[in-house]
Amino acid sequence: MVPSRASVLMAALLPLLLQCSVAVTEASCSDVVPMKQRREVISITDFGAVGDGKTLNTWPFKKAIYRIQHLRRRGGTLLYVPPGVWLTGSVSLTSHMTLYLARGAVIKATQDTRRWPLVDPLPSYGRGRELPGRRYMSFIQGDGISDVIITGENGTIDGQGEVWWNMWRRRSLHFTRPNLVEFKNSRDIIISNVVFQNSPFWNIHPVYCSNVVIKYVTVLAPHDSPNTDGIDPDSSSNVCIEDAHISTGDDLVAVKSGWDEYGIAYGRPSSGITIRRLTGSSPFSGVAIGSETSGGVENVLVENVNLYDTGIGIHIKTNVGRGGFVRNITVVNVSMNKVRKGIRIAGDVGDHPDEYFDRRAIPTVDGITIKNVWGVDVQQPGSIQGIKNSPFTRICLSNVKLWGVAKRSAPWKCVDVSGAALGVQPWPCSALARTISSGYCSTAF
Ligand SMILES: *[C@@H]1O[C@H](CO)[C@@H](O)[C@H](O)[C@H]1NC(C)=O
Ligand SMILES: *[C@@H]1O[C@H](CO)[C@@H](O)[C@H](O)[C@H]1NC(C)=O
Numbered sequence: 513m514v515p516s517r518a519s520v521l522m523a524a525l526l527p528l529l530l531q532c533s534v535a536v537t538e539a540s541c542s543d544v545v546p547m548k549q550r551r552e553v554i555s556i557t558d559f560g561a562v563g564d565g566k567t568l569n570t571w572p573f574k575k576a577i578y579r580i581q582h583l584r585r586r587g588g589t590l591l592y593v594p595p596g597v598w599l600t601g602s603v604s605l606t607s608h609m610t611l612y613l614a615r616g617a618v619i620k621a622t623q624d625t626r627r628w629p630l631v632d633p634l635p636s637y638g639r640g641r642e643l644p645g646r647r648y649m650s651f652i653q654g655d656g657i658s659d660v661i662i663t664g665e666n667g668t669i670d671g672q673g674e675v676w677w678n679m680w681r682r683r684s685l686h687f688t689r690p691n692l693v694e695f696k697n698s699r700d701i702i703i704s705n706v707v708f709q710n711s712p713f714w715n716i717h718p719v720y721c722s723n724v725v726i727k728y729v730t731v732l733a734p735h736d737s738p739n740t741d742g743i744d745p746d747s748s749s750n751v752c753i754e755d756a757h758i759s760t761g762d763d764l765v766a767v768k769s770g771w772d773e774y775g776i777a778y779g780r781p782s783s784g785i786t787i788r789r790l791t792g793s794s795p796f797s798g799v800a801i802g803s804e805t806s807g808g809v810e811n812v813l814v815e816n817v818n819l820y821d822t823g824i825g826i827h828i829k830t831n832v833g834r835g836g837f838v839r840n841i842t843v844v845n846v847s848m849n850k851v852r853k854g855i856r857i858a859g860d861v862g863d864h865p866d867e868y869f870d871r872r873a874i875p876t877v878d879g880i881t882i883k884n885v886w887g888v889d890v891q892q893p894g895s896i897q898g899i900k901n902s903p904f905t906r907i908c909l910s911n912v913k914l915w916g917v918a919k920r921s922a923p924w925k926c927v928d929v930s931g932a933a934l935g936v937q938p939w940p941c942s943a944l945a946r947t948i949s950s951g952y953c954s955t956a957f
């Protein structure tokens with residue numbers, strides 16, 4: 513049978529139609545690291561764990577993970593954590609495993625800080641982030657591993673950070689506080705459907721990693737808890753964060769890449785970072801880049817973000833001595849309600865690891881597009897402060913409307929910057945108005 517004209521046409525069009533139907537479904541991280549079923553399932557109770565909130569389960573976790581690591585079952589192993597409160601010291605994960613938290617499962621960090629292990633500082637930081645020297649090991653951590661999933665039915669990983677925050681407040685810390693979760697030199701990581709709360713320090717810290725997906729997570733810490741950043745992709749590539757609700761005491765998401773001379777020497781950028789469908793609240797920044805950007809940060813896409821009761825909505829921050837670059841950053845569709853400052857891009861933020869930083873290590877900031885931003889109850893719409901003799905370039909603000917209380921708003925402030933502004937209210941500053949329209953800045957999506 514000779515195929516009809518219509519069916520030939522249909523065959524030719526079908527791939528196009530399929531593409532269209534793909535394009536209308538929501539963008540998703542799932543192509544970065546596909547979700548995977550494990551062949552084998554073991555339970556933490558098989559190793560003598562007791563979920564009474566009092567028994568210390570460090571040893572059962574160690575034994576279970578040792579078994580996964582050494583039996584190396586094909587398709588990997590799922591470690592099931594049933595409902596209950598499972599107190600433990602720091603847990604080191606291994607490759608090809610899923611840590612699965614059932615509904616009602618809480619993995620709680622011991623508050624015995626004196627016995628918390630210490631590890632070396634990160635080479636790109638040269639020292640602990642808050643104190644010189646070594647740093648405490650992260651609560652749930654993986655080093656040099658791959659194919660790891662932390663998931664379940666929205667169980668909780670609780671850092672019980674209060675004791676650490678109080679040590680910080682009393683200035684009685686000797687080393688940098690532990691992160692709640694850290695993956696280092698690792699790849700193919702998925703973190704999904706877990707609640708993270710009360711981290712001693714940063715919550716989720718992928719560093720020197722590639723292919724990391726973090727989705728459907730809730731991250732909570734009190735607004736007055738010190739340095740409890742939500743998610744900090746650091747010197748990592750292909751990190752995709754979506755459908756996250758974060759409310760903490762510091763930046764909700766902060767993309768980083770090392771600190772001054774140490775970060776410059778290590779030279780590992782963060783690139784290919786996607787952040788989408790994020791909602792939350794912070795006394796500091798909603799979405800931040802920096803201030804540690806010494807290895808460079810590039811190719812970042814942020815879309816569909818909803819912020820309320822927040823210090824600074826979008827904050828790109830670096831400093832003299834950082835070196836590195838921040839380039840090709842796109843932020844689209846952000847709504848803000850009750851924020852102190854909508855947008856801040858600044859070249860004078862953040863402290864230095866020591867006095868050996870190089871004052872000639874000037875960071876470059878180029879190609880930042882911020883589009884479709886809508887805010888109410890914004891005290892100050894924004895400021896862009898470049899670096900003298902090294903202005904920030906190709907900064908594009910398009911369709912940015914940030915209203916103060918009763919529609920009154922303080923003016924924008926800009927210095928040492930060039931770029932363009934289209935449809936920005938209140939009107940930003942003459943430095944951005946000089947180029948009316950140009951290739952890199954338009955109102956199109
Ligand atoms: C877990 O929480 C996410 C929101 O973060 C929600 O979308 C999902 O339906 C929840 N899953 C279960 C099994 O309750
Ligand atoms: C800029 O970043 C986006 C991701 O946001 C990426 O798709 C694009 O390829 C990058 N452009 C260049 C020139 O690298």
Ligand SMILES: *[C@@H]1O[C@H](CO)[C@@H](O)[C@H](O)[C@H]1NC(C)=O
Binds near residue numbers: 815816844884
């Ligand atoms: C931004 O929001 C508009 C309106 O809700 C939507 O049509 C558009 O697809 C969104 N853009 C992105 C990049 O998600």
